[in-house]
Amino acid sequence: MNYFISILSSFNPLFFVLFVLALVIIGKAIFTFKSFPELRGKAIREMVVGGFFSILILGLFVVVPLISGITIKNNELSLRLPSGMTFVTYTGDTVLSATLIDIETQPQYAIKSKVVGTEMRNYREGIFKLENGTEAQVFLNGTKAIYVETTGTPLILGPDHFDQFLKSFSENIKPIQ
Incomplete structure (x- = not known):
């Protein structure tokens, strides 16, 4: 999907x-x-x-x-962030955990600064530095997202049709905490 x-x-x-x-x-x-x-x-x-x-x-x-976008199919999560120069595919094995977050109420996940990417109103796409000091690949529209720990860079994902995305992610990649 x-x-x-x-x-x-x-x-x-x-x-x-x-x-x-x-x-x-x-x-x-x-x-x-x-x-x-x-x-x-x-x-x-x-x-x-x-x-x-x-x-x-x-x-x-x-x-x-x-x-820009995310594709989920057959235990694979593909992330396309052209302004962040990120075109990566993760498998269920490289995804360690996934947590539901809200960047407004959980300040440790809030965006501190942009490393490379695009940021317009609620739309954020690229690589951003978070308040907790880590850099994350971000694809977000709004404040609700999932924080995905991987074997590499963490991800913050919050596309449109978020509820459907959560269901697909949980079924194909990892259950969300």
């Missing part, structure tokens, strides 16, 4: 502001290109910068959340 975080969770006002800014730059460049033939070189540079900026914004706010 595949688990993701809804693309709407990653949209925030910053996305809209940056995207409108890029569209204004491109629109101004097109107007300049059509209206002022002597400024066409400048207009082309503005179109290239605006296009690059638009692609970058769409990549960070749309593509990264779409390709």
Whole structure:
């Protein structure tokens, strides 16, 4: 079973502001290109910068959340965190334990800082330093998650359809405490 975080969770006002800014730059460049033939070189540079900026914004706010996710099947947990540069598969043997947590009420699991990844509102994906001093691979939308101890880096997993995810994890990987 595949688990993701809804693309709407990653949209925030910053996305809209940056995207409108890029569209204004491109629109101004097109107007300049059509209206002022002597400024066409400048207009082309503005179109290239605006296009690059638009692609970058769409990549960070749309593509990264779409390709991030968790797959659970046949005693395997696959984790895809592109901004955290993590594409790993864990088996039931490499997962030591799993505990249900709430990062708001259990401060030792709260996110202290980002090492590498994406963080927008409740959406967190990548590698983060926790209040307890450890680094964890995080794929989270909200505050409820499972803390997974592995033979390597711990995981904090909280995708959409969380109750279904818990059931699938318990049945295929390890029972949750």
